[in-house]
Amino acid sequence: MINPLQYDHLPFIAAAYALFFGAVLVFSFGTRARLASVTRRLRAADPRARQKEAQS
Amino acid sequence: MDASTAIAEQQTGQPARRNLHRFANPGRFLRIAARVQPYLTIPAIVLTAIGIGWGLFFSPADYQQGDAVRIMYIHVPMAWLATAGYAGLAVASLLSLVWRHPLADMAAAEIGPVGATVTALCLATGSLWGKPMWGTWWVWDARLTSVLVLFFLYCGHIMLIRAFDDQERGYRAGAILALIGVVNLPIIHFSVQWWNTLHQGNSIGLTGSNTMSSRMLWPLFLSALGCTFGFSAIVVGRLRAAVMERRLRGLLLAQAERAA
Numbered sequence: 082m083i084n085p086l087q088y089d090h091l092p093f094i095a096a097a098y099a100l101f102f103g104a105v106l107v108f109s110f111g112t113r114a115r116l117a118s119v120t121r122r123l124r125a126a127d128p129r130a131r132q133k134e135a136q137s
Numbered sequence: 138m139d140a141s142t143a144i145a146e147q148q149t150g151q152p153a154r155r156n157l158h159r160f161a162n163p164g165r166f167l168r169i170a171a172r173v174q175p176y177l178t179i180p181a182i183v184l185t186a187i188g189i190g191w192g193l194f195f196s197p198a199d200y201q202q203g204d205a206v207r208i209m210y211i212h213v214p215m216a217w218l219a220t221a222g223y224a225g226l227a228v229a230s231l232l233s234l235v236w237r238h239p240l241a242d243m244a245a246a247e248i249g250p251v252g253a254t255v256t257a258l259c260l261a262t263g264s265l266w267g268k269p270m271w272g273t274w275w276v277w278d279a280r281l282t283s284v285l286v287l288f289f290l291y292c293g294h295i296m297l298i299r300a301f302d303d304q305e306r307g308y309r310a311g312a313i314l315a316l317i318g319v320v321n322l323p324i325i326h327f328s329v330q331w332w333n334t335l336h337q338g339n340s341i342g343l344t345g346s347n348t349m350s351s352r353m354l355w356p357l358f359l360s361a362l363g364c365t366f367g368f369s370a371i372v373v374g375r376l377r378a379a380v381m382e383r384r385l386r387g388l389l390l391a392q393a394e395r396a397a
Contacts, residue, residue, distance in 0.1 A: 082194050082195065083193075083194050083195065085193060085194070088203075088204035088207070089198075089203045089204050089205070090203065090204055090205040090269040091204075093205060093208065093265045093266070093268060093269050094204060094205065094207055094208055094265075096265050097208045097211060097212070097261070097262040097265045097266070098189075098193075098211065100258060100261055100262065100265075101211045101215075101258060101262065104254055104255075104258055105367070108251065108254065108371050109371065112371055112374040112375055112378065113374070115374075115375070115378045116374060116377060116378045116381075119378050119381040119382050119385060120381065122385055123381055123384060123385050123388070126385055126388045126389055126392070127388055
């Protein structure tokens with residue numbers, strides 16, 4: 082196994098991977114938050130969904 | 138056969154199996170997409186982790202480029218997804234313009250920001266790879282410039298669909314721009330053959346013309362596959378949210394009309 086701390090050009094490699102994982106985190110958590118928010122608002126606005134929840 | 142499928146068959150005179158509009162039912166789409174989502178997310182995490190882990194900790198350094206070659210395990214998947222994502226955007230635009238598929242407009246709108254981000258990542262990681270190898274962050278060669286044009290096309294599409302008060306007109310204008318921009322995809326692919334570029338030529342070919350060691354090729358392949366699943370998972374998640382937001386707007390509008 083190679084020790085990443087011994088890479089040549091380490092700052093460039095680290096910056097590239099930081100950008101990549103930053104974007105992955107922003108999009109995955111952003112999408113999850115957007116889905117959770119719209120699901121909550123939809124349940125609040127939809128009387129049928131509220132009825133179903135009350136029955137169950 | 139449910140009612141929506143029967144209506145679609147009556148309207149088009151085509152069997153439902155060949156009818157794209159059977160997927161246009163938002164309720165059905167949401168059910169299918171929710172079921173498909175884990176099958177995209179889990180392979181995305183697993184394959185990307187294996188590909189990048191292999192590339193960073195076990196694959197060899199390049200004999201010329203040293204460890205900087207490890208940027209390849211994210212740069213190449215981003216480059217592939219930038220073009221594949223645009224092809225997806227163009228297909229959605231075609232479905233929207235020709236068949237007026239109701240989900241196609243929303244799909245194009247949701248692919249745009251994700252595609253623009255992967256293109257920006259492709260340019261940024263390429264620049265971070267170029268500085269130690271070429272001695273410069275940027276050159277105006279054909280490959281880099283055509284990818285920059287692709288980034289501008291994505292940005293143009295994002296802005297154009299939001300530039301009209303009438304959303305339908307925005308979607309239509311965006312779809313036309315997306316289809317015109319398709320001409321850039323072969324330019325990107327063949328740029329390293331048609332012109333003398335500082336960017337290296339293709340190292341991977343479908344016809345077995347690979348010039349890369351299998352010890353680098355496998356982690357690259359797994360990383361690219363994982364990122365493709367990840368891109369699809371994010372787009373499907375965003376599309377689910379967009380469909381639910383449209384349903385919510387409809388509900389709130391109906392409630393407001395009843396109250397008035």
